[in-house]
Amino acid sequence: MNPWNESVLTKSVVDRGISQWATMAGDMERDVPKLTAELLRCLEATPWGNHAEGQAFQASHLGDGGPTDLINRCEKLVKDIAELGDGMRASVDNTLGAHSANAQDWAGMGRTFEA
Template sequence: MRPWEGAEIKKPIVDLGISQWSTMAEDWEKESERLVAAVVEALAAAPWGGGAEGDAFKAAHFRNDGPIRMLNQCGSLSKEITDASGRLRTTIDNTLGTDADIEHDLATREI
């Protein structure tokens, strides 16, 4: 027996969960934009200074794109998290539609 055999999708429960996910994701996307902007602003202030030690720190800190790569990934991941709810809703609707079509086919099939 497969773990999902006999599983049933309860649309109202799924819709509630997806709505909660969507709300959380949209809130996080806005918050992450604010946090990324704050980090960019802090980096622009160049708090490491201009001396040899500051230059060495900056070179090490920004090696391999340093925080810039992380900040870009944060934005991309936040968007993917937000978009996941729509993709999941489509997948669930397609699954329910397929199940209904199969059930109808089995019920009307001549033996």
């Protein structure tokens, strides 16, 4: 059984969803740099101190890239999320264009095309 049987792709609904996605992505692109700067300010304050326990915490917390790796991954994720909306819009447009072309081809053969 084809899970897409009787499925309908309504461009206006998809466009509205992608518009909401773009708004969310824009909010993330605006907010993440502020949050990153705040995180870096907190880390630079070294609230754990210089005593032995503080140094052990610092080595554990900042070791293996720690927050720097988190920041880099977060920035990449935000970029990927922002780009996904445009890719989805192009995929939907391509799908609808292919469907229309198939329908025209079938109509030229005296048939009806149904996805």
